[in-house]
Amino acid sequence: MSNWRIRDFHSSDMDGILHLWESLKADNVDPVYALSEVLASCEKDHAVVAVQGEQVVGAAVGRAAHDQGWIVFLATLPEFRGRGIGTSLLAAVENRMTPHGLNKLSALMPESETRVEAFLGRGFLLKQNLHYFERTIPVQRQELEPLSQLGGRILARDLWENVAGMRREKELLERRLVLPLAEADLADQFGVVPPRAVVLFGPPGTGKTTFAKAIASRLEWPFVEVFPSRLASDPKGLAGALRETFLEIAELEHAVVFIDEVEEIASQRSGEPPSPLQGVTNELLKIIPAFREQPGRLLVCATNFIRALDTAFLRHGRFDYVIPIGLPDxxxxxxxxxxxxxxxxxxxxxxxxxxxxxxxxxxxxxxxxxxxxxxxxxxxxxxxxxxxxxxxxxxxxxxxxxxxxxxxxxxxxxxxxxxxxxxxxxxxxxxxxxxxxxxxx
Structure with missing residues (x-):
């Protein structure tokens, strides 16, 4: 008679799942699904555990989508393997998923995994000559709400390729901005500090906004456009609303932040008494250094009239590059x-x-x-x-x-x-x- 039993997952079993995960890693098995996905499915989908006394010795986690089910995690502690626990766990999780109208139950296993007996014993067929494709969605679920509140969005992936012509500008932006941001580890190896803020300047209609969007598309980062004219109606005033907006942007993991016609809020400070906009310019000058301390972000400011910008705005240390976007050749x-x-x-x-x-x-x-x-x-x-x-x-x-x-x-x-x-x-x-x-x- 076995001294282990199978029951539904409880929140208190989370440490046991972590221990099982670590046991797989110790055996040089790299699970297909990330730990965060497994833990999320434990809470929201279908999970069962094998326990001996109060110790979690095995677990199976499944996820159902329409008529297709997936086993996202199956593990047993090394000292409990070979006792049929894996097959029993698969049977238990399948029983809990079947009422959802599944037609098929599938599992993806890392190539290094050799313990497939539990699946074979449960009637799974080993499919040959299959390729596994994986793509990480750039914006995680928890970021969708703050991104929506900011009016941000994810742009089409092909926007960069669809920018017709302007080859010189695209190559410059690719090398100076996209490369060190997309390949941050490689950039660090070469001592390159990824850019945090840039100015695009040039005559009206030359595509500065299009390039800012294309950069976000190329990086697959959310695109957040800051509209000073909209912020001006905020009860906190333009400077306060600008500060609050950048605090909200700091909650995102990645973002390309775009301010068009930035000369409207960063023009030359002069005159007695000071212009009301000088407080906004001062606030923006404070925001940029704090923004630069946060990795995974790029501030793109565009202007048609660069001569109108405050001299302190353009100095080294605030903007990494000041890039001209001219008429097409x-x-x-x-x-x-x-x-x-x-x-x-x-x-x-x-x-x-x-x-x-x-x-x-x-x-x-x-x-x-x-x-x-x-x-x-x-x-x-x-x-x-x-x-x-x-x-x-x-x-x-x-x-x-x-x-x-x-x-x-x-x-x-x-x-x-x-x-x-x-x-x-x-x-x-x-x-x-x-x-x-x-x-x-």
Whole structure:
């Protein structure tokens, strides 16, 4: 007669689960599921333990999802192995999961695990030629609520790849920012301190916000945008609300924090009496050093008018890099046109001509011209007299299927001619001078 018995898991058994976990690690077995997952399933899913007296000598933990069940943990203390405890634990946890309508019960075992008799004895089949894929979700469940309260979000993983052109800027951001943050251990090995705060500056519409989002996407960190205009209505005042927001951000494990048009709250301090915004600037200058002490975070500030920023704001020790984001070059403009022109007609459009005609255009200008050309072409296809036929005589629109299939080169040229560029020659020249005097890359 055995001197052990099986019962449901109790919260007081947590130390026993930890002891079982440590016994596996001592045998050089690396469990598939993390300890935190196992402990969470013990409390919320299905768990049974084998006990001798008051000692936990074995445990099985299962999790059900729809009609599929998974064994996330099975362990027996070394001195109790070979007594059939594992098979009995599997039977007990299956009995508790079956009422949930399971069609299949599965288990993943590390390759180093040799004690599979419990599974075989319970009727499990060993599947050959399978690959196990695993992906860690970047934001943990406990962070979702504070992230939502901050208005933060997880951006699509392909955002970085979808930034058309701007190859030089992407390469610079990849090397200076993404690499040391994504490979923190490797950076530490080389004595590289990961960046904590950067300024992106450049003319309006050059993609500074897009790059900030793309950095968050590339790192798979939550993106939190701080809107000073919204904080200004807070009863605590803008400075107080700004301080409170950054305290809440400190609760997140990782975050890319973005402040656009930062010159609105960090402009040159001058005048007697002091401007009301000087208190906000002072508060921000205090926040940044504290922010820099927290790993796993990056502050990205963007400005169209870097000359307006307070000189103390940009000094070394607050921002690691001051990076220019300028107008797209020939290669970047070509990539943007290739992206915006419909695939069905791109081979028939003179892209090289569009590239040459849009020198001095910002990414936003090019996108606007491309969308405008598509809209014009659609209207021509539906409403022009050439395509009207019987539909025009009855006052109705002609189906687009009877007309041409997309924009042509002339549609794009017309749209380009009607597009008012965002960046003037004077603004662009000032930007080039700012690169020489203020950029830090």
């Amino acid at each position: 020939v290669h970047a403009r070509e990539a943007m046109w290739q992206r915006f022109i419909p695939a069905s007609v791109v081979d028939s459009v003179d892209v090289a001509l569009l590239v040459s005609r849009t020198e001095g255009f910002s990414p936003a200008d090019i996108e606007y011209a491309a969308r405008s050309a598509s809209q014009r072409a659609l209207e021509k296809a539906v409403y022009t007299a050439d395509a009207a036929g019987a539909g025009a005589s009855s006052g109705g629109a002609v189906p687009a299927s009877n007309a041409r299939k997309g924009p042509v080169t002339q549609d794009y040229l017309d749209a380009i001619a009607d597009t008012r560029t965002t960046v003037s020659d004077e603004v662009h020249q000032d930007f080039l001078e700012d690169i020489d005097s203020l950029a830090r890359v």
